[in-house]
Amino acid sequence: SQTIHQWPATLVQPVGSPLSLECTVEGTSNPNLYWYRQAAGRGLQLLFYSVGIGQISSEVPQNLSASRPQDRQFILSSKKLLLSDSGFYLCAWSKPTGLGEKLFFGSGTQLSVL
């Protein structure tokens, strides 16, 4: 069966510090991978998605970047965090046969920038 791992679960970082959130998927090959952010505990904002190694599409211009160094690894990064980067970050994957259908989400990372 397929599983998705996302860590850390919680993170408190000072403004201006770097960020690295990691997500890995097991049990499938060539998944589509996604990073979402939730602010104020509600809406899902798509940040990045990837259909293959090194292929990153950005949905919202911002202080963040994403990379996919391996087939089942997706990393969200920032060189200098802003207060507005606080939120709940979710990684997700879907089968390679169709973007977006049946998303499987990780357990999320609660990021607080102070």
Add this chain to the structure above:
Amino acid sequence: GENVEQHPSTLSVQEGDSAVIKCTYSDSASNYFPWYKQELGKGPQLIIDIRSNVGEKKDQRIAVTLNKTAKHFSLHITETQPEDSAVYFCAAIGGGSYIPTFGRGTSLIVHP
């Protein structure tokens, strides 16, 4: 692009009552409509979905209906239980863009 409106934003019911959450979409080419349930501090989980060639789908106490002509779809939960309390998201996909467009979510509160 696609636009999905979800109502209500908050729904409070008594245990045993039914709950209905409604979504409308704008792109008539959308053909896949999933529903996700998000419990506090966790990632959303798919609970039911429907495709545009089907009008209704049931899974135990939950059901989804789709009206393609009116471009709206609804989630129905019967005999609600406290463990149904969560945020529910609808989404629409298709029409050339394979990235799901999510509604803003409904916070369902089931009072014992």
